[in-house]
Amino acid sequence: MKHKSLAPWLVALVCFGPFVAALFIYFGPFGLSWLPQLPGSRELLQDPVALPAEWRPAGEAKWQLIYARMSPCEQQCAQYLARLLQVQLALGREQDRVQRAVWHAGGLPKLDDSGLAAHALDDDVGRRVAEALGTERMNGGRVLVASPRGEVILSYPPDVEQKELLRDLERLLTGSDR
Numbered sequence: 001m002k003h004k005s006l007a008p009w010l011v012a013l014v015c016f017g018p019f020v021a022a023l024f025i026y027f028g029p030f031g032l033s034w035l036p037q038l039p040g041s042r043e044l045l046q047d048p049v050a051l052p053a054e055w056r057p058a059g060e061a062k063w064q065l066i067y068a069r070m071s072p073c074e075q076q077c078a079q080y081l082a083r084l085l086q087v088q089l090a091l092g093r094e095q096d097r098v099q100r101a102v103w104h105a106g107g108l109p110k111l112d113d114s115g116l117a118a119h120a121l122d123d124d125v126g127r128r129v130a131e132a133l134g135t136e137r138m139n140g141g142r143v144l145v146a147s148p149r150g151e152v153i154l155s156y157p158p159d160v161e162q163k164e165l166l167r168d169l170e171r172l173l174t175g176s177d178r
Contacts, residue, residue, distance in 0.1 A: 061148035072106030
């Protein structure tokens, strides 16, 4: 008889125990610092930075892959932009969901790239965006990722591994409906 009265409790423990344990771990006093972090050089922005409406892709909302620097875009800049093009092309059939952009201060060399949007960081709108992202962060250049909602959410150093950037973009595209 004792075993019959214990059975419902064991069933409840097996069914609800993992859920209760997960809630305790997540909301408990442990913090989240012990959770494993993805390897790489990405920086998830705690406060996403909204893009001006005129800097968002026209028509359908797209992810943006951006190279930004607070100095003129010269030869090294063109090399980073070529690397971003390679990452976009590696997305295969998903590449149309991503638009590349360059944000620069000063001049921009002639780039034979019709799929690249360019915006100046040395006008009023550009200065506000640069200040929101941290001007010092972009002095040496940064690779940024903006969501289809028009918010910069990720930041990478300019020499980020293409595999890392591609892996992150694939995850973002898989997890989003736009």
